[in-house]
Amino acid sequence: MPELSEIVNRIRAKGRQTESSRERDGAAETRHDWDGGEVLDILSQPLLELVDAARAVHRCYHENREMQLASLLSIKTGACPEDCKYCAQSAHYAKTTGLKRETLLDVGDVLEKAKRARDAGASRFCMGAAWREVKNGEAFDSVIAMVKGVRALGMEACVTLGMLTEAQADRLAEAGLTAYNHNLDTSPEFYGEIVTTRTYQDRLETLERVRRAGIEVCCGGIVGMGETLADRARLLQTLANLDPHPESVPINALVAVPGTPLADRPPVDPLDLVRMVAAARILMPLSRVRLSAGRRELTKEAQILCFLAGANSIFYGDKLLTTANNDVADDLALIEEAGLSVKPPCST
Numbered sequence: 001m002p003e004l005s006e007i008v009n010r011i012r013a014k015g016r017q018t019e020s021s022r023e024r025d026g027a028a029e030t031r032h033d034w035d036g037g038e039v040l041d042i043l044s045q046p047l048l049e050l051v052d053a054a055r056a057v058h059r060c061y062h063e064n065r066e067m068q069l070a071s072l073l074s075i076k077t078g079a080c081p082e083d084c085k086y087c088a089q090s091a092h093y094a095k096t097t098g099l100k101r102e103t104l105l106d107v108g109d110v111l112e113k114a115k116r117a118r119d120a121g122a123s124r125f126c127m128g129a130a131w132r133e134v135k136n137g138e139a140f141d142s143v144i145a146m147v148k149g150v151r152a153l154g155m156e157a158c159v160t161l162g163m164l165t166e167a168q169a170d171r172l173a174e175a176g177l178t179a180y181n182h183n184l185d186t187s188p189e190f191y192g193e194i195v196t197t198r199t200y201q202d203r204l205e206t207l208e209r210v211r212r213a214g215i216e217v218c219c220g221g222i223v224g225m226g227e228t229l230a231d232r233a234r235l236l237q238t239l240a241n242l243d244p245h246p247e248s249v250p251i252n253a254l255v256a257v258p259g260t261p262l263a264d265r266p267p268v269d270p271l272d273l274v275r276m277v278a279a280a281r282i283l284m285p286l287s288r289v290r291l292s293a294g295r296r297e298l299t300k301e302a303q304i305l306c307f308l309a310g311a312n313s314i315f316y317g318d319k320l321l322t323t324a325n326n327d328v329a330d331d332l333a334l335i336e337e338a339g340l341s342v343k344p345p346c347s348t
């Protein structure tokens with residue numbers, strides 16, 4: 001098995017070779033044949049060596065100081081028929097979480113919120129609907145209008161709507177959707193402990209449809225649900241062996257919501273998140289690694305360690321779907337203190 005330094009040197013050399021090229025991103029050679037042992041070995045490195053290695057890869061492939069702020073809005077809340085054990089929006093736990101179902105938000109409302117997010121510095125607007133799958137009709141037509149409206153604001157648009165057909169993926173692509181979020185959550189082996197109402201393979205097939213439609217893939221997972229280190233490695237291996245890699249990789253720490261089956265899980269060690277971010281950066285050098293749910297529990301030092309390890313996006317705004325998120329003013333102060341710059345929206 002190659003040493004970490006050998007792996008990193010190879011990735012960095014490729015980065016340097018392609019750095020001068022205008023087509024750097026397209027030309028970079030990424031690996032899609034990681035074996036489980038290699039990934040586990042990376043994840044298990046001494047922490048500072050792992051962060052050093054990830055930082056070296058990050059500097060070869062990314063504008064060093066740029067952080068993307070993404071806002072995430074729940075456009076249809078609650079009553080989801082799926083049984084994801086971490087989720088407050090599942091109808092299976094509605095009695096114990098007490099979460100009230102809400103109907104799909106109005107297009108104008110959503111676009112007003114997107115505009116406010118853009119004016120506050122976000123360049124990506126993500127919209128989540130608690131659906132098992134997309135159904136054609138009025139609601140989907142509204143989502144299409146939301147996507148068009150967000151793009152017209154000069155923002156990247158991402159949606160997460162559950163499973164979808166090829167024709168629906170094509171409609172989203174035509175509307176200008178930047179990315180579709182569909183997380184694998186965890187390893188294939190541990191997945192059945194977390195979700196029983198759809199399979200890992202269902203998830204992979206949805207991702208294939210998204211990719212085939214020409215939409216970018218946003219796909220990551222959650223740590224802290226009771227999985228082992230080997231499960232975390234298998235999740236990263238599965239993501240890194242997708243070809244091409246997901247352009248966006250959200251790394252979440254479980255937010256243990258009262259009333260859900262995972263309510264009593266102990267908090268995630270922030271250094272475990274740092275490890276996941278660093279390993280994701282090494283395995284998927286071009287992807288945007290997003291420090292996502294659970295950031296509220298991190299000190300600013302832990303967040304900065306995640307940035308050093310290669311996280312180059314945070315979710316920004318008071319709420320992440322149904323859970324509270326970091327204070328916007330604190331986030332801006334943190335970015336300034338860390339000497340980072342904010343990715344601007346694209347021109348309209």
Ligand code: SF4
Pocket residue numbers: 080081082083084087088089090091129130131132162
């Ligand atoms: S599919 Fe999404 S909204 Fe539905 S229960 Fe799972 S995580 Fe929650």
